[in-house]
Amino acid sequence: MKTVTCTAPVNIAVIKYWGKKDEDLILPTNSSLSATLGQDELRAKTTVAVDSSFKEDKMWLNGKEEGVVSKRIQNVFRETRKRKGNQDSVDGLNQKIHICSENNFPTAAGLASSAAGYACLVYSLSKLFNVQGEISDIARLGSGSACRSIYGGFVEWQMGSLSDGSDSIAKQVTHDHHWPEMCILVLVVSDQKKHTGSTQGMQISVQNSTLLQKRIEIVPNRIKNITKAIIDKDFVTFAEITMKDSNQFHAICLDTYPPISYLTDVSRQIISFVHQFNDHCQQTKVAYTFDAGPNACLYLLEEDLPRVVSLVNHYFPPQNNGLTLTIQGRPVTLQ
Template sequence: MTRSAPVSPVARQVTCTAPVNIAVVKYWGKRDAKLILPSNSSLSVTLSQDDLHSRTTISLAPTHVTDRMWLNGSECSVPANARLVNCLTAARRHREALEKANPELPRWSTWGIHIGSENNFPTAAGLASSASGYACLVFTLAQVLELPLTGPELSRYARLGSGSACRSIMGGFVAWNMGTRADGTDSQAYQVAPETHWPELEALILVVNDAKKGTSSTVGMQTTVATSALAAHRFAHVVPERMRAMETAIADRDFAQFAELTMQDSNQFHAICLDTYPPIFYMNDTSKAVVHLVTAINRLMPTIQAAYTFDAGPNAVIYAPRDHMTRLLQLFTYFFPAPTDVSTRDFFNDPYARVPEGVVLGRDFPAEYQAVRDTFAVSTPGAVKRIIHTRVGDGPRVLSSSEASVLNAQGLPKSLK
């Protein structure tokens, strides 16, 4: 273990959390890879930090001789991570400009930065942590450097780390406007509606077992833009119309419309992946079984019950209104039983108390969906590894408790791996 010099008494330290977001109009394709400028606008739901978050502590001190970072307790090279460097540089330059304009300000832009970051969800869950991670990084940087930034301005810094991170800077329903300027200054997020606008919207994340590691999204996007004959049509003609329709559905809290657009856009994102050469597949047979099941219950019932969406992996995210959650949980745990070596509690706990007394998940089939019971096969136990229940939530939070800090008073990880 390397030891830093003793920390300066003037050191500053801030800890924040930032949420995960799951897009309902998908981002896939960059028009500028370095500035991370997208080929189309996108829109997402920010999920509650009570369930899933990244937590980042930044320690700023004149005695930190170099910038250092620890992710989940392991040190990673800062200079080797160009995107991280871009975020740090942008924030420092901003601070430097403030200091030049006002010479009374402390020269924090010259101090070293130590970053400790952790996710409260296991990497094995297959959830992308880059969105919450980079949102948390730039949000914490803005706090520690006292940068006077609006949400949209801050989202541009997050975008430099990971495109979808710009949408985790705000809570509720967040759009990322693709922008048109070459320097990216208009490619930023804005809040379509806060989480309080539609608090009934909940989500289930079905973590799907998958043997193979899929194509990285950075490489995948580039190949799609270069080779898919359909992608350009999506960018220019489909998404602009769909963004408008999605904003209207959210404004109206129209779940049926929201759900249809969400499913269609997930399908189309995977369609352009398949039209890529060589083709990219993220959904597997379990993902497809989820699609077929959701399609069947939506057909069966008088109103749309749920919407599926899939990011760059086989995991399904199911959006549904609170009122549908009990039966949906029964449905999914019935058709996708827990792995044989995992307890029900580890497979699914019930943070929002949606399972009524007396109902046994995995055994009791929901009465409302009885008609689909015999039309689907029950999957092998463990095809879905875990079910996470969450809901729409707020934007990044500053934590005041020193217990929440990832770094100790010397700016080093509390727990080193």
């Protein structure tokens, strides 16, 4: 038996991906940009194994065997086998694959678990099969946002223009340790599974949200401006674009029919808290962003972390206001 084990962290988007123009190849309607967290925080850990005795492909997620190996995983297997290197490689074309994956955070609670999971799977398989070169496009076949977790630091998923998806890949915006003062605080409002999954939700938004069509025109400029803000370490501009993009994404969810609402009262209280804090400081010190769930991700600089953590603990104590967990992280290098 040959096995490989890897870990991969989640990423938190500041320019959101929401919509596909090709469902099979997972080609997005707009480019997106995120920070990948460090390995110690929110991460998936995956072991892949091949052995001549395996009769079928199998998968275990958080200790439980999945009934079927999904079409997306089969797409990932097919693409990996196609690119299999020759040297010291397993008999990739014929041997069946077993996958064992676990997350150290709640699955499907809007914390990008699929991004970490698929990035980890693809990275592990690429080691097992000696795949050389670009692999973010293979991760994209598993889950769109997963392609961004292949790299550390700030990463752009460039939507690309080719119909085969070969240029729809992730690229690092800057080197891994470019902005070490940047911190991320994840406020877990709920660890329950979300009611509308991202894949299904974005499908309906593409079908009937007119705001989504408008957003496609808006995003290129936002990507350009936030990239410059990251390179210049201009936190105020970075934060403003991040909050506006989160708000626009959730506005699209409400503009979808029937509407999708991921935010809860506690999420909205966190938004008010951040704006009041920034007003009080007379400067933008904290940015919020929310994915397809009620949990808040706050971006802030290290110098403001102690004050913000203590205020969050004061205003959102776990026993009263429903924050189940607060996790501190940083966008840093993948090892």
